[in-house]
Amino acid sequence: MSKSEKKTISANKGRPLQIVVIGANFAGLTTANHLSRNFSVTVIDSRQQFEFLPNIHELLSGVKKPDSLWIDRKRLIGRAGHRFIKDTVTSIDPVKKKVYTSGRKRMPYDICVVAVGGVNNTSGIAGTAKFSLPFKSVEDCQNIFRKLKSLTQSKHRLPIVIVGGGLEGVEALGEILRRYRRHPGLEIHLIENRNRLLANRPRSLDRDIRKICEPYNVHFHTKTRVTKIAANRVWLSSRIALDSDATIWTGGAVPPPLIHKSGLTEQPGDWAPVNKGLQSNYFDSIFIAGDAAEWPGLERKQAYDAMDMGECVAQNIELLSAGEELQDFHPASKPTVVSFGDLQTYVIMGNIAVAGPLLAGAKEGIFQATMTKLDPPKGLTSAIDLYNRTSDSLFNLAIPTLTSFSSLRRLAGFRFLI
Ligand SMILES: Cc1cc2nc3c(=O)[nH]c(=O)nc-3n(C[C@H](O)[C@H](O)[C@H](O)COP(=O)(O)OP(=O)(O)OC[C@H]3O[C@@H](n4cnc5c(N)ncnc54)[C@H](O)[C@@H]3O)c2cc1C
Numbered sequence: 241m242s243k244s245e246k247k248t249i250s251a252n253k254g255r256p257l258q259i260v261v262i263g264a265n266f267a268g269l270t271t272a273n274h275l276s277r278n279f280s281v282t283v284i285d286s287r288q289q290f291e292f293l294p295n296i297h298e299l300l301s302g303v304k305k306p307d308s309l310w311i312d313r314k315r316l317i318g319r320a321g322h323r324f325i326k327d328t329v330t331s332i333d334p335v336k337k338k339v340y341t342s343g344r345k346r347m348p349y350d351i352c353v354v355a356v357g358g359v360n361n362t363s364g365i366a367g368t369a370k371f372s373l374p375f376k377s378v379e380d381c382q383n384i385f386r387k388l389k390s391l392t393q394s395k396h397r398l399p400i401v402i403v404g405g406g407l408e409g410v411e412a413l414g415e416i417l418r419r420y421r422r423h424p425g426l427e428i429h430l431i432e433n434r435n436r437l438l439a440n441r442p443r444s445l446d447r448d449i450r451k452i453c454e455p456y457n458v459h460f461h462t463k464t465r466v467t468k469i470a471a472n473r474v475w476l477s478s479r480i481a482l483d484s485d486a487t488i489w490t491g492g493a494v495p496p497p498l499i500h501k502s503g504l505t506e507q508p509g510d511w512a513p514v515n516k517g518l519q520s521n522y523f524d525s526i527f528i529a530g531d532a533a534e535w536p537g538l539e540r541k542q543a544y545d546a547m548d549m550g551e552c553v554a555q556n557i558e559l560l561s562a563g564e565e566l567q568d569f570h571p572a573s574k575p576t577v578v579s580f581g582d583l584q585t586y587v588i589m590g591n592i593a594v595a596g597p598l599l600a601g602a603k604e605g606i607f608q609a610t611m612t613k614l615d616p617p618k619g620l621t622s623a624i625d626l627y628n629r630t631s632d633s634l635f636n637l638a639i640p641t642l643t644s645f646s647s648l649r650r651l652a653g654f655r656f657l658i
Pocket residue numbers: 262263264265266267268284285286287293294295296297327328329330355356357358375376407408496498529530531532541542543544545546577
């Protein structure tokens with residue numbers, strides 16, 4: 241830390257340190273929840289609701305409703321003793337230590353936490369923004385749900401294109417098959433740039449998913465790129481043009497322009513580099529947590545890392561304000577759970593995957609446990625939210641599975657995929 245920055249932080253000993261947290265999802269919300277009331281903490285997010293992104297694919301089939309995936313940020317942050325402002329940060333001035341918002345607020349800080357996640361990667365492909373359906377928020381997935389519901393009213397041919405064969409694309413495909421696989425006109429094309437689905441996961445998953453899809457009208461186009469999208473058509477680099485009534489874009493995330501604009505990266509398009517204690521490489525009064533951070537050696541971007549980072553940042557702010565050494569962040573090794581509608585669920589640990597529909601309970605269990613951790617049922621509102629979430633799970637996921645004979649037969653089998 242520079243001498244001048246140390247001086248500014250210690251010079252504030254007479255009044256509470258002003259902490260501004262930008263972004264209130266997994267990383268920002270966890271930071272705020274772990275910061276003591278001795279600080280003056282303001283949390284800013286463009287949206288009113290916390291969103292549980294890892295389960296938004298389930299909106300496509302209707303097994304989850306938006307209300308099950310949202311929690312009101314004002315209530316959560318207020319309960320931690322802090323202030324929530326719904327606004328969008330347009331820039332950070334790390335030298336003057338001020339945050340500027342589109343609502344014309346200018347907020348001074350002693351320490352700023354940047355937890356802004358990523359933005360939709362449209363790869364600059366013509367027509368993507370105008371004609372494809374993004375898959376990046378609860379609202380986006382609810383739009384897709386409505387569109388599919390209205391298209392499936394007719395029994396005619398229904399071509400759907402999913403762009404991206406990563407985790408999001410595969411989970412989206414599973415949910416569409418969960419609800420619409422008996423529709424006579426359904427025809428799904430999944431496009432993946434790399435040579436297989438879930439390219440950075442065990443190879444066996446690609447084979448397994450293709451096999452599950454054999455009875456259905458699903459076509460996989462790997463090693464090919466989308467070059468252009470129009471209202472009802474998608475063009476591929478392999479010179480194929482596909483009809484499409486709904487083009488779902490799951491092209492992943494890129495760093496938000498804000499982090500480069502604020503001097504937190506050298507190049508536009510980079511994630512913000514941090515030291516092992518999650519402090520910006522360029523400004524000691526700025527911590528970066530969650531997907532926005534490029535922590536040395538950690539390539540994956542996962543919600544559980546974002547939450548652990550949020551906890552570590554809160555702890556380091558306490559240490560910094562007490563003039564003590566910061567602690568390193570230690571990424572935990574946790575399995576990834578990938579669901580494929582009601583047809584299959586995979587738990588992946590390194591190079592090994594275990595498959596079995598019963599594992600769907602693991603994904604649902606992680607969802608319920610994380611939501612309860614973020615919003616413990618203390619008041620009436622959170623108790624009602626908990627009841628709604630668990631009854632959704634029971635009526636939309638557990639009961640349909642347990643009452644179908646073929647599902648029960650499939651449930652018995654676990655398989656190791658290597
Ligand atoms: C479809 C999908 C499936 C996923 N599945 C899994 C999974 O199974 N398991 C898993 O662990 N992870 C999964 N992830 C990844 C996980 O959701 C992310 O790692 C996690 O959301 C990162 O948390 P974050 O707080 O860093 O960022 P985000 O959750 O992206 O939150 C960033 C917040 O910052 C706010 N914000 C951004 N810019 C501004 C600004 N300028 N001003 C004010 N507010 C701003 C946004 O509104 C948002 O609320 C999935 C993600 C997606 C999209």
